[in-house]
Amino acid sequence: MADAKRRLIERAGGICVDAGDTDARIAFxxxxxxxxxxxxADALKARGLLVNVVDRPEICDFTTPAIVDRAPVLVAVGTGGASAGMAKAIRQRIETLLPETLGPLANAISAARTAIRDRWPAGPQRRRALDQGFAAGGxxxxxGNHTPDTVAHWLKVADEPKSDRIIEITLLSDNPDDLTLLTARLLGEADHVFHDANVPSAILNRARADAVRHASPPPMPAPEGLSLFLRLPFTQG
Structure with a gap:
């Protein structure tokens, strides 16, 4: 167990020292x-260190997530100490979904930042262009699997972002688990979310954190960017 924690810390760039080192800040x-x-654990905490105790989450100051590493892309799966086995199982599933080319793709996007800004100078326009590129099948x-030329090819042939528009969506239910994949994707892209009063916050919380929310029908003409109008086919009592 100690060896596993050491590998985790060293892979993250940490320096492992013995328990008596005065420069230590966290302890396992x-x-x-x-x-x-x-x-x-009590002795280490008395010195002001944050402590993780293997297999004893009730006395941990912090827990460590299961990591999917596609540097510079990292996915951390944590359960708040409820079950390290569950976090591991989820990580293993995610590992099978993310291709090895994901990290190089992220680095290529970063290197092309100036070129992306030159093509789409306005922030909302640029974000919508990236959303279209990152969409399933984009x-x-x-x-997907990518080559070193993927980003340059995208910059050359990418369609212009779709114009300002409003999409009206009748939800299947008030349960966020019933959202279709399309609706979930649109919630992640929308600049404005208009909604009836009976649409629960559990669904509205699936939208981007910076999306503007309006408890009203959308105005005409459409606001700038992508707007959604969410409706439920029934009235909650």
Whole structure:
């Protein structure tokens, strides 16, 4: 268990030292005997360190997530200490979905930042162009396989972002788990979310954090960017 924690820290760029090092800021305790593990954790906490105790989340100051590493893209799966096994199972599933070309794609996007700004100078226009590229089946689809020329090709042939528009969506229910893949994707792209009063916050929270929310029908003409109008086919009591 200690070796596993050491690998995790060293892979993240941390420096592993022994328990007596005065420069340490966090500590890991990997001791099988419970009383001994608790005593070691108490001593470290008394020195002001944040402590993780393997297999004892109830006395941990923090927990470590399961990591999917496609540097510079990182996906962290945590359960708040509820089940490291569950986090591991989720990580393994995600590992099968993300191609090895994802990291190089992210680096290529970063290197092309100036060229992307030159083609789409306005921020909202640029964001919509990237959204179209990253969409499922798009030229920059993160779940696809890419070559070193992918980003340059996308810049050359990408369609212009769609103009300002309003899409009206009748939701299947008030349960966010019933959102279709299309509706979930549009919520992630929308600049404005208009909605009836009976649309629950659990669904509205699936929208981008910076999307403007309006408890009213949308005005005409359409606001700038993509607007959604969410409706439920029934009235909640």
């Amino acid at each position: 305790v990997a001791i099988a005997e419970e009383d001994e593990a608790c005593a070691a 030229l920059l689809d993160p779940f």
